[in-house]
Amino acid sequence: MHVASNILRLRRPAGIPLYSYQFNPAMDDPTPTSIELYRFSMVQLALLSVKLGLPSNVITPVGDNISSLEALVLLCRRFTEPSKIFTVANEFGRSTAAVSCIVLNVTRQLYAGYVDLLYINADMIRARIVMYCSAVKKKGAPLANCWGFIDGTKQYIARPSPRPGNRTHENLQRSGVTTPDSIIVNAYGPVEGRRHDSTVLSNSKVLDLFSTDTSGIYNGRVLYGDPAYGCNQFLLCPFPLASAGSRQQRFNSRMSKVREAVEWSFGRLKILRPFVFDAKKM
DSSP states (O other): OHHHHHTTOOSOOOOOOOTTOOOOTTOOSSHHHHHHHHSSOHHHHHHHHHHTTOOSEEEOTTOOEEEHHHHHHHHHHHHHSOOOHHHHHHHHTOOHHHHHHHHHHHHHHHHHHHHHHHHOOHHHHHHHHHHHHHHHHHTTOSOSSEEEEEEEEEEEOOOOOSSTTOOOOOEEEEEEEEOTTSOEEEEEEEEETTSOHHHHHHHHTHHHHHHHOTTOTTTTOEEEOOGGGOOBTTEEOOOTTOOTTSHHHHHHHHHHHHTHHHHHHHHHHHHHOHHHHOOTTO
16 A cells, blocks of 8 residues: 555655754854854844845745844855755754745845846945045056956856757856955846857946946946957957067056956855855756
């Protein structure tokens, strides 16, 4: 009878989380524990839940009721490593369905509230653009009017392919503008990975925003990016085919060293939130 009841089972029974485990907001002793698990201390998370404008209790469409602090902690824990959702559910004493619904709900709330700020942090740029230009120049750049760097990154995705063995990895592409303080002040994407960098830049409309800005802070100031982006009033790129020892080659070399800031910003994001970018577990 036992064999007959399981003969048509397509998957093994789901694990049951330890519901005796409960979220402990006082676990901040020692602090490194919460930083390792969530990338923030519990004090920082409590402050962040207020600053982000989350309601005192997050209620999902299916009726899950959870405090804003626990909801934010749950979100950070989920994004910290590309683990199974059961692992996270087991730590918080909640079902996998509840964890999935809470994470999705909080993510959508935060995105809806800050989508404009993610696209362009104009207020911060206006307040710091002069400082950014000075910092780039002080770091050794030959330019005195460069305030940021633009680059793209690929996010590999799992997608069944009719061509097994094909070495081409399916991916989504994102672009971002990073300032010398390693803050991504402009984020755009995702778009299809096959799109050229110049196409992604054109679709983002960020250069159009610079040209129509009435404050004039972008006039006479530039971003620096790959040759694929091209050059225009607000964007410079390396000299192509610069001969060794030439002024053009020295310019490219000096700007390349300063430009590492944008590479590190994407790298840090992938290290701190590998759940979003890790393709090895797909």
